[in-house]
Amino acid sequence: MPDPTPMEIPMTQVACTVNGEAFTRDVPVDSPLLEFLRDVLGLTGTKGACLEGECGSCTVLVDGETINSCLMLAAQANNRSITTIEGLASGAELDVIQDSFVATGAAQCGYCTPGLIMSARALLNDRPDISETELLTALEGNICRCTGYASIIEAVKRAHRESQSS
Amino acid sequence: MIQQVTTTESDKAQDAPIAPPDHLVGKSCRRIDGKEKVTGTALYGADLFPNSAELFASVVRSQHAHANITAIDTTKALEVAGVLGVYTHADVGGTNIHGLIRRDHPALASKRVRYLGDAIAVVVAKTERAAKLGRDRVEVSYEPLPVIATMEQAIADGACKLYPEGNVMGDKRIRKGDVELALANSHVVVTDTFFTQTVDHAFLDIEAGTGHWDGQVLTLYVAGQWVHEERRLIALALGLPVEQIRIIQPVTGGAFGGREDISIQIYLGLAALKHQGKTIALRYTRSESMRARHKRHALKIESTFGAKADGTLTAARIVVHSDEGAYASTGIAVMRKAASHATGPYRVPNVEVDVYGVHTNNNPTGAMRGFGACQMAIAYEGMMDRIARALNMDREAFRRKNLIQSGDTVTTGQHVDPVSIGHCLSKAIAKFKERPYPGNDKLPDYMRRGWGMSAICFGLGYGDGFPDCSRARVEMNDDGTATVYTGGVEVGQGLLNTMMQIAGEDLGLPMEHMRIVAADTELTDESGSSSATRQTYFTGNAVRMAASELREQVLDIAGIKLKVHPHEITLQQGWAFETAKPDNRVSIQQICTEGLTRGYSLKATALFKPRTITEVPQTGQSPRAFITYLFGAHVSQVLVNMETGEVKVERHIAAHDVGKAVNPQSVEGQIVGGVAQGLGMALMEEVTYKDGRIMNPGLTDYIIPTIKDLPPVEAIIVEHDDPGGPFGAHGVGEPPLIGAVPAILSAIYDATGKAPCELPMNPERTWRLINDVRENDPLSKVF
Ligand code: FES
Ligand code: FES
Numbered sequence: 021m022p023d024p025t026p027m028e029i030p031m032t033q034v035a036c037t038v039n040g041e042a043f044t045r046d047v048p049v050d051s052p053l054l055e056f057l058r059d060v061l062g063l064t065g066t067k068g069a070c071l072e073g074e075c076g077s078c079t080v081l082v083d084g085e086t087i088n089s090c091l092m093l094a095a096q097a098n099n100r101s102i103t104t105i106e107g108l109a110s111g112a113e114l115d116v117i118q119d120s121f122v123a124t125g126a127a128q129c130g131y132c133t134p135g136l137i138m139s140a141r142a143l144l145n146d147r148p149d150i151s152e153t154e155l156l157t158a159l160e161g162n163i164c165r166c167t168g169y170a171s172i173i174e175a176v177k178r179a180h181r182e183s184q185s186s
Numbered sequence: 187m188i189q190q191v192t193t194t195e196s197d198k199a200q201d202a203p204i205a206p207p208d209h210l211v212g213k214s215c216r217r218i219d220g221k222e223k224v225t226g227t228a229l230y231g232a233d234l235f236p237n238s239a240e241l242f243a244s245v246v247r248s249q250h251a252h253a254n255i256t257a258i259d260t261t262k263a264l265e266v267a268g269v270l271g272v273y274t275h276a277d278v279g280g281t282n283i284h285g286l287i288r289r290d291h292p293a294l295a296s297k298r299v300r301y302l303g304d305a306i307a308v309v310v311a312k313t314e315r316a317a318k319l320g321r322d323r324v325e326v327s328y329e330p331l332p333v334i335a336t337m338e339q340a341i342a343d344g345a346c347k348l349y350p351e352g353n354v355m356g357d358k359r360i361r362k363g364d365v366e367l368a369l370a371n372s373h374v375v376v377t378d379t380f381f382t383q384t385v386d387h388a389f390l391d392i393e394a395g396t397g398h399w400d401g402q403v404l405t406l407y408v409a410g411q412w413v414h415e416e417r418r419l420i421a422l423a424l425g426l427p428v429e430q431i432r433i434i435q436p437v438t439g440g441a442f443g444g445r446e447d448i449s450i451q452i453y454l455g456l457a458a459l460k461h462q463g464k465t466i467a468l469r470y471t472r473s474e475s476m477r478a479r480h481k482r483h484a485l486k487i488e489s490t491f492g493a494k495a496d497g498t499l500t501a502a503r504i505v506v507h508s509d510e511g512a513y514a515s516t517g518i519a520v521m522r523k524a525a526s527h528a529t530g531p532y533r534v535p536n537v538e539v540d541v542y543g544v545h546t547n548n549n550p551t552g553a554m555r556g557f558g559a560c561q562m563a564i565a566y567e568g569m570m571d572r573i574a575r576a577l578n579m580d581r582e583a584f585r586r587k588n589l590i591q592s593g594d595t596v597t598t599g600q601h602v603d604p605v606s607i608g609h610c611l612s613k614a615i616a617k618f619k620e621r622p623y624p625g626n627d628k629l630p631d632y633m634r635r636g637w638g639m640s641a642i643c644f645g646l647g648y649g650d651g652f653p654d655c656s657r658a659r660v661e662m663n664d665d666g667t668a669t670v671y672t673g674g675v676e677v678g679q680g681l682l683n684t685m686m687q688i689a690g691e692d693l694g695l696p697m698e699h700m701r702i703v704a705a706d707t708e709l710t711d712e713s714g715s716s717s718a719t720r721q722t723y724f725t726g727n728a729v730r731m732a733a734s735e736l737r738e739q740v741l742d743i744a745g746i747k748l749k750v751h752p753h754e755i756t757l758q759q760g761w762a763f764e765t766a767k768p769d770n771r772v773s774i775q776q777i778c779t780e781g782l783t784r785g786y787s788l789k790a791t792a793l794f795k796p797r798t799i800t801e802v803p804q805t806g807q808s809p810r811a812f813i814t815y816l817f818g819a820h821v822s823q824v825l826v827n828m829e830t831g832e833v834k835v836e837r838h839i840a841a842h843d844v845g846k847a848v849n850p851q852s853v854e855g856q857i858v859g860g861v862a863q864g865l866g867m868a869l870m871e872e873v874t875y876k877d878g879r880i881m882n883p884g885l886t887d888y889i890i891p892t893i894k895d896l897p898p899v900e901a902i903i904v905e906h907d908d909p910g911g912p913f914g915a916h917g918v919g920e921p922p923l924i925g926a927v928p929a930i931l932s933a934i935y936d937a938t939g940k941a942p943c944e945l946p947m948n949p950e951r952t953w954r955l956i957n958d959v960r961e962n963d964p965l966s967k968v969f
Contacts, residue, residue, distance in 0.1 A: 065226015
């Protein structure tokens with residue numbers, strides 16, 4: 021069965037900060053944040069792979085917390101601050117997690133990568149010390165079909181080590 | 187897809203010492219596409235929309251798994267505000283059919299639908315919302331036909347026929363020796379039937395892309411696995427000359443065989459042709475992707491093996507029924523692969539195999555990692571465990587007694603040399619024994635631990651006489667860098683790095699001086715498909731051949747400049763120097779500038795086309811069915827909850843002979859990733875159908891492994907130079923998945939004492955196995 025598609029959707033206004041920049045836009049009331057970021061703002065680094073909250077590809081930080089942007093409405097982002105994968109690197113310099121993902125080969129097809137990096141960023145922001153279980157729990161909501169996760173775990177541990185030592 | 191690294195010229199100073207040699211082959215160079223992937227700047231199909239989409243398309247699909255179409259009414263759809271056009275079969279200019287081996291799949295159905303994913307019309311609108319609304323308003327009238335939901339129904343007397351020829355799509359045989367006699371003379375004869383399930387590729391990057399027709403060229407940005415073949419299929423279906431179609435592969439989020447069949451290309455092409463000058467965008471949702479796409483074949487494998495009292499295998503009789511779904515897809519290749527891998531890496535003198543492909547109204551089934559070879563490994567490895575037990579022999583010793591050795595023949599009668607399966611098995615077992623096996627002693631009553639193993643082989647490429655080949659071109663640029671041009675597609679496996687490292691090794695260039703252009707039908711020559719674990723071997727060889735020729739050109743010019751014979755020159759780190767007198771040197775950049783000024787081409791192309799020999803139809807025998815064989819062995823340790831049926835993989839070891847690991851990190855990534863998909867197939871993944879309808883078309887109900895489902899996989903890279911491979915490499919893509927599933931099942935058998943024969947072994951099936959409750963047993967009513 022095709023998904024039923026309603027004809028007319030009322031619009032609402034969203035004012036939010038994305039990667040430090042303020043935006044005000046009209047969006048359909050049923051539009052998910054993912055669609056707003058990608059299709060309205062053109063920030064296509066955030067991916068959608070299931071659109072039902074199962075894969076974590078669409079993970080972004082809203083006021084520092086990870087959320088699945090396919091499940092949150094754009095309207096709910098009003099007055100909130102959002103960080104996407106595009107907001108991590110400063111200029112040409114990669115965030116330590118990004119660099120670690122390249123170093124360990126954790127990005128194969130790379131489709132899960134932005135979501136995983138955002139989940140890892142939230143984890144490392146929170147904790148100076150992380151246990152193996154905390155690490156796995158933080159990344160449990162992010163599915164990767166390519167790597168078998170070993171290189172991802174290695175990347176996050178490497179990033180953690182490097183940020184501790186710097 | 188164009189990848190490049192900017193060159194810094196500072197390292198070219200004439201007086202700087204030449205850096206020590208840096209062998210790119212065998213080095214884990216950082217992935218060339220890594221940076222764009224971790225920063226979110228890599229553009230996958232749907233990422234092209236914000237900058238280019240002008241119109242949107244949506245696809246109308248069948249409401250019935252099997253029906254005749256009596257009318258298609260587009261009136262109401264055309265009344266939707268924003269809808270610009272609705273196109274049906276009548277609007278398609280060419281044959282309107284596709285199919286990689288048989289052209290049997292209508293792009294837009296006209297008279298008949300055979301599965302729920304069949305497309306009937308394409309709606310084009312100004313917005314995606316309007317396109318979907320239009321899609322929902324297209325009225326199709328049907329005359330329903332009986333739905334053939336299972337293979338049993340398909341071959342039952344009087345079954346409704348999907349095709350005039352009937353429901354059996356084809357068959358494939360192996361006949362070797364005298365099975366009847368050998369079984370009669372065997373000490374033990376063991377029989378069992380295995381049921382493998384329908385599996386979805388579940389790559390994360392849902393089908394999405396754009397199409398544009400400027401009146402001359404139809405440009406499609408769509409991810410596939412073999413852009414040049416896709417171009418031919420699209421051309422036929424749409425009635426355009428091949429030269430008027432250009433396919434450019436966007437960055438691609440996984441494939442695993444799931445992008446081999448045509449997906450959105452023809453719909454986008456049709457829409458673009460009708461709206462000249464506009465860029466059309468089309469993307470599926472996850473459920474549309476799962477409902478439309480082909481799947482891995484579900485197989486029923488009836489196996490009988492005989493052995494002597496000392497454990498020597500005598501004979502195998504194997505009958506396979508394969509659910510082909512509604513269309514042929516690559517099913518015929520899968521059937522061939524299944525037959526030729528029916529007895530795996532074991533010496534079995536008498537073999538009879540019959541594989542039947544059966545059409546149903548389920549999704550078409552086709553390529554997926556390990557195609558055919560993967561399902562057969564579940565059966566032959568399952569049989570090895572059963573026979574060892576029947577003979578009261580150690581599982582490893584029994585396998586070793588029967589594993590082929592260099593020069594022995596496999597099922598097809600092909601002599602294989604070198605054979606490294608024994609070595610792989612030793613490596614895997616040794617690794618397993620490095621840590622003490624905890625056994626069952628400290629476990630509560632309801633928990634059981636077990637371990638198991640597998641030994642598998644894989645004939646690389648399509649084989650069987652298929653004219654498989656790869657072309658490549660390598661060019662020097664005037665800044666001293668080199669560019670590799672290949673039609674091969676990067677889907678995440680690491681093809682770009684592999685090809686750049688192979689060429690860079692020959693040219694003595696550092697990775698920073700290498701560039702690559704891949705998978706653009708306008709700019710690159712055909713390199714065959716990214717499947718059958720063939721790219722490293724096939725395209726790798728073509729790249730190596732082209733790079734070697736280019737190396738000669740560079741050496742010739744260097745010889746003139748350095749006034750020495752080219753044999754006395756070393757190419758290293760972007761320099762050419764006299765081997766005995768390194769100060770007599772010239773930079774590759776100077777060679778290029780000068781060479782190009784003087785009119786040298788400084789480019790070379792190569793074709794790699796090794797021949798295989800078609801199997802004799804009556805016997806399936808061929809002296810060279812496959813170009814080369816790959817081997818791997820796994821050991822898995824599981825913990826089973828005997829009350830709930832839950833299985834946890836505690837350890838998994840995978841040893842694979844890859845010939846030579848061009849990029850060890852990529853190879854390891856392929857091994858661990860293959861094990862993860864194997865674990866999914868062994869324990870959780872299953873597409874379930876009810877009367878042709880997929881009941882779990884999303885990642886909520888189609889369960890794939892998460893980070894917590896995987897143990898730390900111990901990957902062992904075994905390297906035995908393949909005499910025919912580039913730098914001895916042959917490839918790794920599929921074998922890790924093939925080896926993983928039977929090793930996990932073997933461990934479950936060891937833990938529970940019951941031999942699994944159905945997949946996946948999810949908690950319910952494992953519980954049934956432990957409690958001897960078959961699915962159609964009256965006791966099953968307890969659920
Ligand atoms: S796309 Fe949001 S969780 Fe999968
Ligand atoms: S790298 Fe492909 S899904 Fe994770």
